[in-house]
Amino acid sequence: MTWLDVPADSPFGLHNLPYGVFSTEGSAPRVGTRVGDLVLDLAPCAEQAGMESYAVWAQPSLNAFLAQGRPAWTAAREWVTEVLTNPARRDCVEPHLVPVADVTMHLPVEVADYVDFYASEHHASNVGRIFRPDSEPLTPNWKHLPIGYHGRSGTVVVSGTDIVRPSGQRKPPTEEVPVFGPSVRLDIEAELGFVVGGGTELGSPVSVADSDEHLFGVVLLNDWSARDLQAWEYVPLGPFLGKSFATTISPWVVTTDALRSARVPLPGQTDPAPLPYLQGEATEDGAGTAYGLDITYEVEWNGTVVSRPPYRTMYWSPAQMLAHMTVNGATLRDGDLFGSGTISGPERDQRGSFLELSWSGQEPVTLDDGSERTFLEDGDTVVLRATAPGPGGSTISLGECVGTIRPAR
Structure with a gap:
């Protein structure tokens, strides 16, 4: 269960957590994950939590994150799940949540081939x-x-x-x-x-x-x-x-x-x-x-x-x-x-x-x-x-x- 106000039957609940590239008015595109009707801005959240890898999420595409490979993808999903379910992590999450209605979505990857x-x-x-x-x-x-x-x-x-x-x-x-x-x-x-x-x-x-x-x-x-x-x-x-x-x-x-x-x-x-x-x-x-x-x-x-x-x-x-x-x-x-x-x-x-x-x-x-x-x-x-x-x-x-x-x- 998450401490966020996300309905248990939400198709974008903790069981999903997809990645995308978004921007808000006046800001540059960067990587976020969707939970319910909110987008978590991953880079500042991860930086506040002391994660050295936060920089891969400050990019305008998922490519830098993709380059890290399966172990990093799995670890990242576990970390996102943990910060969204542990009330002690609210301080590094709540300031970086943005309503879906307030974001512009961009192409999530720079397509190679x-x-x-x-x-x-x-x-x-x-x-x-x-x-x-x-x-x-x-x-x-x-x-x-x-x-x-x-x-x-x-x-x-x-x-x-x-x-x-x-x-x-x-x-x-x-x-x-x-x-x-x-x-x-x-x-x-x-x-x-x-x-x-x-x-x-x-x-x-x-x-x-x-x-x-x-x-x-x-x-x-x-x-x-x-x-x-x-x-x-x-x-x-x-x-x-x-x-x-x-x-x-x-x-x-x-x-x-x-x-x-x-x-x-x-x-x-x-x-x-x-x-x-x-x-x-x-x-x-x-x-x-x-x-x-x-x-x-x-x-x-x-x-x-x-x-x-x-x-x-x-x-x-x-x-x-x-x-x-x-x-x-x-x-x-x-x-x-x-x-x-x-x-x-x-x-x-x-x-x-x-x-x-x-x-x-x-x-x-x-x-x-x-x-x-x-x-x-x-x-x-x-x-x-x-x-x-x-x-x-x-x-x-x-x-x-x-x-x-x-x-x-």
């Missing part, structure tokens, strides 16, 4: 049926490796940032040559993003078993996608301008320590079995080192909840994605971010993209105001939310990931 995966079998199968109706939905390699591509880290933005409609080449089926202009099939992808810390040397892979040493936490992630630009440009290579214009993440990084109770076994990887470097090991909680996560999403389109994708149905685990990302010797850097790929479940109302929800525009989605949508129109706002089970029946909130579409420039 960004990789996006394609880890949902339901999403990949839906996309295959849409674009290759006369072929097998999954490509031959899909169940052998976590498919991914390298994205653009410089266009990762924090929740609340407006998204300008991208322009580029597209080739409508009725035209013989491509045309240039704003995308007319602008979409979302509801994903989970993984924040990485603890850099590695070139040529040193990270195993599935060791992945937790580098998986610091998670954010909600919206991989905005211009489907018409993507369809014309991605053969024979991968996504480029159809993806690189913007990726939105939520401001609070929920740590992997906070999500221990949300770990679940993967749905099953037996036919075929993964190659040895992608196989996990047994753990006491039954989830294994190649674990899934029981996280439930909510996708809201102009105030209407149109989908609730379940992350627990994902085929590939975050540990497997990280292991595959480094198996060729590629380095990890503090602040690396990788996305899970679109989260979709087996039911229609569990699809995590509008491409799937509207079945490529053939089945419009009706919103609560009576309007119909297939893809995003200027002025549309999309909100992603998610929750996970915490210890003792508690609930952990991952916050919100918000973006509004603005006209092309």
Whole structure:
């Protein structure tokens, strides 16, 4: 129990304690942790408590803290929990509490490299049926490796940032040559993003078993996608301008320590079995080192909840994605971010993209105001939310990931 006035059922209670970067009027961005509807300014609190490491929290990103590695992350969480539960620590906490309503949130990490995966079998199968109706939905390699591509880290933005409609080449089926202009099939992808810390040397892979040493936490992630630009440009290579214009993440990084109770076994990887470097090991909680996560999403389109994708149905685990990302010797850097790929479940109302929800525009989605949508129109706002089970029946909130579409420039 905390001496703070935080409801026992708060999704931002002591079982959560996410990290973010915030500022108040006239102050510089720095690291804080959220508890209830308050933000604890960590650097001055830690300095007053005599912690020499306080300086890593006085930075405008989490990168310096990420560089300290797993032992420091665990110790910091234990210290924050202790100061928030020990009445003797009130003197170094109360002066540094700020109401959430009074802060501005910033991008929590300076993103080093960004990789996006394609880890949902339901999403990949839906996309295959849409674009290759006369072929097998999954490509031959899909169940052998976590498919991914390298994205653009410089266009990762924090929740609340407006998204300008991208322009580029597209080739409508009725035209013989491509045309240039704003995308007319602008979409979302509801994903989970993984924040990485603890850099590695070139040529040193990270195993599935060791992945937790580098998986610091998670954010909600919206991989905005211009489907018409993507369809014309991605053969024979991968996504480029159809993806690189913007990726939105939520401001609070929920740590992997906070999500221990949300770990679940993967749905099953037996036919075929993964190659040895992608196989996990047994753990006491039954989830294994190649674990899934029981996280439930909510996708809201102009105030209407149109989908609730379940992350627990994902085929590939975050540990497997990280292991595959480094198996060729590629380095990890503090602040690396990788996305899970679109989260979709087996039911229609569990699809995590509008491409799937509207079945490529053939089945419009009706919103609560009576309007119909297939893809995003200027002025549309999309909100992603998610929750996970915490210890003792508690609930952990991952916050919100918000973006509004603005006209092309």
